[in-house]
Amino acid sequence: MAFTEEEVKSEVIWAMKALYNKGLMTGVGGNASARLPNSEEIWITPSGLYKPRLTEEDLVKIDLEGNVIEGVLKPSMEWHFHTEIYKRRSDVNAVVHAHSPYSTGLAIAGVEIRPITLEAALMLAKVPVVPFKYPGTKELAEEVGERIMGTRLLILQNHGVIGVGYEMIEAVTAVEILEEVSMMTFIAKMMGRLIEIPPEEIEVIKKLYRI
Numbered sequence: 611m612a613f614t615e616e617e618v619k620s621e622v623i624w625a626m627k628a629l630y631n632k633g634l635m636t637g638v639g640g641n642a643s644a645r646l647p648n649s650e651e652i653w654i655t656p657s658g659l660y661k662p663r664l665t666e667e668d669l670v671k672i673d674l675e676g677n678v679i680e681g682v683l684k685p686s687m688e689w690h691f692h693t694e695i696y697k698r699r700s701d702v703n704a705v706v707h708a709h710s711p712y713s714t715g716l717a718i719a720g721v722e723i724r725p726i727t728l729e730a731a732l733m734l735a736k737v738p739v740v741p742f743k744y745p746g747t748k749e750l751a752e753e754v755g756e757r758i759m760g761t762r763l764l765i766l767q768n769h770g771v772i773g774v775g776y777e778m779i780e781a782v783t784a785v786e787i788l789e790e791v792s793m794m795t796f797i798a799k800m801m802g803r804l805i806e807i808p809p810e811e812i813e814v815i816k817k818l819y820r821i
């Protein structure tokens with residue numbers, strides 16, 4: 611968990627490297643932001659730069675209206691949906707956006723994530739899909755804002771995914787798990803069969819893990 615501004619910044623840098631190394635985004639294709647708990651200001655990745663090579667000095671601090679407070683570069687063009695999420699979710703201190711190929715591809719194909727693993731059954735029971743809006747627009751941010759309550763993940767139709775968390779590791783992990791389950795779903799579908807965990811088993815699992 612980040613307790614200082616420096617830690618917040620290093621988490622953002624780490625998230626971009628982690629998502630890139632996992633093949634969940636191209637060098638210019640994703641973005642991330644984070645804040646200290648209850649802060650009205652966030653650190654966000656800059657627009658246009660090659661994200662896995664970012665350093666702390668490249669990050670931009672903005673308020674929740676998008677005004678630049680610190681930094682020389684332009685904030686990510688997707689700052690609208692980042693700030694929209696922080697405005698609505700006081701429990702969220704980290705937001706990541708990636709172009710996860712399998713998660714996004716399944717949504718493009720209209721395939722729903724089914725309870726095929728423990729994590730899929732518990733975490734991904736309902737991943738809302740945000741209808742297509744042009745990247746970087748207020749319209750996209752509004753659609754995101756309407757669906758972000760009560761979830762850790764969103765799929766942006768024909769675009770990518772958003773993961774949120776109390777801290778950065780949660781947001782990144784959510785995006786990783788969604789992609790893993792999407793790959794499994796894709797493989798099972800290709801093989802022509804998809805065996806789900808029965809609903810009664812899911813109930814037992816929920817009790818067992820107290821979810």
Ligand SMILES: [Zn+2]
Nearest residue numbers: 639745769770
């Ligand atoms: Zn994007």
